[in-house]
Amino acid sequence: ETGVTQTPRHLVMGMTNKKSLKCEQHLGHNAMYWYKQSAKKPLELMFVYSLEERVENNSVPSRFSPECPNSSHLFLHLHTLQPEDSALYLCASSQDLDSSYNEQFFGPGTRLTVL
């Protein structure tokens, strides 16, 4: 596989369920990101990891819990979500974090629906 992959592509869950989203990058990058994309809104940065250390947490509710076991893998653990959490969740990676030319490579996203 090449690039950034995400699984599952689609997820429907109840408010009491626990699920996890998985992201894997095959680009040798040092930084990884979780974004939330809602219709007609800017991409919302949720979490940033650099060399497996979390460097950014943009006031995300605790029902979202990230995990970065190594520089190639990123997880987003979900529990007791709300219907307003329904969105497209995108994972991205970039070579480094602190550079002006910081092209981010995105995965195809997980379309999450919370019932």
Place this chain on the structure above:
Amino acid sequence: GQNIDQPTEMTATEGAIVQINCTYQTSGFNGLFWYQQHAGEAPTFLSYNVLDGLEEKGRFSSFLSRSKGYSYLLLKELQMKDSASYLCAVVDSNYQLIWGAGTKLIIKP
């Protein structure tokens, strides 16, 4: 606060030219990206501008004016496959990407 403005939606005709504008107010500036996102797919990189002027890449060009806080993406010889959302993003002084909400471009035959 930081803000990126782009039109919500635009419509153009196959074979024509369309210009998608982006204005920004950010804390510092370290470059501007344009990404393309087809429905249900990942955003993909189109262009990066850090100096004023026009960058041309095939049918797509991107322009930047730092003094005006303004950029545009120019798409020529439009094809049906160009129907997508186009996202403008600015790299701020902390090297964070600040994203616009995207412009949905609809191409009609």
